[in-house]
Amino acid sequence: MALDDRVRTAFTRVLDPKDVLSDPVKCRAYECDGLTGYRVRPDLVLLPRDAEQVAAAVRVCHEFGVPFVARGAGTGLSGGALPVADGVVISLARLKKVLAVDPVNRRAVVQPGVTNLEITAAAAPHGLYYAPDPSSQQVCTIGGNVAENSGGAHCLKYGFTTNHVLSCEVVLPDGSVVTLGTDTAEQAGPDLRGVFLGSEGTLGITTSVTVRLLRTPESVRTLLADFPSVASAGDVVSDIVSAGIVPAAVEMMDTLAIEAAEEAVHAGYTVGVPAALVVELDGPVEECDAQFELVKAICEKHGCTRLHIAGSPEERAKIWKGRKAAFAAVGRISPDYFVQDGVVPRTRLAEVLDRIAGMGTDAGLRVANVFHAGDGNLHPLVLYSAAAGETERAERLSGEIAELCVEMGGSLSGEHGIGTDKACSMPKMFGEEDLATMHRVRHAFDPDGICNPGKVLPTPRLCGERPGKYKPHPLEETGAIERL
């Protein structure tokens, strides 16, 4: 059933009529996010030009009981921005202004459609940067980052989006406008900003975000090390941590991932080694130098077969290029793949990777591993061929891997979110009372259930449906973004 004309007319009263898209062809561009297996064509797509128009549009939704879904760049990997049937998509793409950069107080105020990297670009002239760095940072928006509590390789040391957002102006599902959070860590009362962050667009739409900026570190040291086994690379990670070092990043790749990445970008990785680590330290030059020596010694102690130290910013960029390319490059060695995003306690990495390898063998499928080793955030890539009829098996294996992470004391998702994709797995991680409590929180913000319904928390209707296979994001195919 389509939205009736009264609703459309109401939207054209608060927005410029040409900012209300109803042409099915145009609306089709909004039918999925980065999880391309799920598609729903929205009835209407709204393109407000400022915060007032967002609020006005939401008020119309509220008045008519129309469900709405906020959308940033559409790079989400869990179907968070998947439209709702008979609902509207509210795109924040036109709210792209950096409203203020305040070097004295080290913060910036930006509209939600500003990309992650644009914040750093605006801050850079002051020697500042915005720390959370998802590998989609060239295109993903701060609004999407807020909704997903996005992370990146450097979140091991610096934390996630939630640790870097001071406040958000939010349009609540009834169209009222509030500010969650304050100018400092000090807040009067419960941390509603913290609840909103990572709520995947289900509690309201943010129209302005105040972020903290950090001083660009004085020194950065990066190395790439090869190891005779995944276990020895894992031991290096443990030893670095128990030496009291907090690296800026520690990333691991296995044979398959290295092979794929090297074929794609020739970044100087050693094809055929069982595991490679990228370790990066940053900070005051004296600290960095002292700790870097220690990291090298730890690598050597664990039988490192090759140690390559970036001697210049270019070499450093090259190491990262290999690491970041790994994800998409897997497409070169397999016609299709599913990507998983589970977290396990760091100390169980070797055990979990072993189990995953075994599960792959049992299923007759290959699994490539590229991941944030420092915080145990795995991205196992299940390789398969749809043409050979392996889809269902691969899908099952991918789901089992996520659930294995939970069983190991970890989480269903470290950074991609629950969205549509994993809502039905939530009962594996949370009990009935936990989920009921989350429902109550949601109800407090959105009593009518019109704000991104069906996402995050399981519903019977949703959990009857099946996901489709992973397809590369269109932007990934053009090389505009990479996956970490």
Place this chain on the structure above:
Amino acid sequence: MKTTTTLRPADLAEVRDAVRDTPGRLAVAGAGTAAGWAGDLDTVDAVLDLSALSGVITHNPGDMTVSAHAGTPLRALTDELAEHGQHVSLDAARIADGATLGGLVATGDSGPSSLVYGTMRDLVIGVTVVLADGTVARSGGHVIKNVAGYDLAKLLHGSHGTLGVLTEIVLRLHPVPQRAATLVVDAPLARAAELAARVLEGPYEPVALEWISHGSGQLLVRIEGTDEALPARVQRLQEVLDGGDEAADDPWLRHAELTRGSPEAAVLRIGARPSVLPALVADVAADAATVGLGTGVATVSLPPHAVAEAHGRVHAAGGTSQLRYRPPGADAPAWGPPPSALAVLRAVKTELDPDGRFGPGRFSPWM
């Protein structure tokens, strides 16, 4: 006056039963170190004293996480964690007085090192909470990176015992630095603010940067690092500060003392943009103060009659304030003008505690 029952549950099931089986209004109490913070508690039918709900549940040194019962005093974790060179990187003054994990989360407390490590909200990765109807809810987990579901810990942070009873708390840990140094510069607030700005503009990475109203004022700058690197960093820092001595005693004890305040004065906690904070502190006519020149968080002591006006000034400057202590019998409002999201706060309260059982009065007059 009617007598109040005190309940001392010793595990999660007992907390749930106590909440379910005790009719009426309940106060949640940890160690009693922040008993007077926020609004005055109305009469309650029972006090849930969580001091028996204490102890470490699991410490995973390799994962740098620890879970503990909410009634555990934070300082009781110190020895266990120190054995592995780890700690909870929170240095709120009242930890030394025995403040509990639950109490620290519920009050949203933090200390000078929040400049780098944030407040309790940034360190808690999982919680278990008992709601007013006896529901037991968990969120988060035992891993640092986790985006599954709503983060209920954030909701309890700063809730002052009004939304639920925290029973278990999982924290992320940090390595204890090999070495730390604090430089002390005698300077009035305005001069200290200038120096602090210089430090923040450079690559010095201070862990804490505070001014205290000790004598005619002192700037305290703490850095942490390795045995090998720290001496050179101290030297560089002295150059930018035009001096500054490494403190012989522990100046942070003076800081903690000033943060606690004295029994005769009201204590107000203020947050504002660092650039406006020094003038604001001067404006509210504080008798004593600690001022976070990087964090924007200050704790000031002032006469109770000056509190209402101070709230107003802070809010006019775009900041936030809450009362931490009022002398017995003194009349000083706990809160300033309500936040714009008051309706959401009320809705959350109604969802989780529809009968207003927990911590009545704490957010008076807002709810």
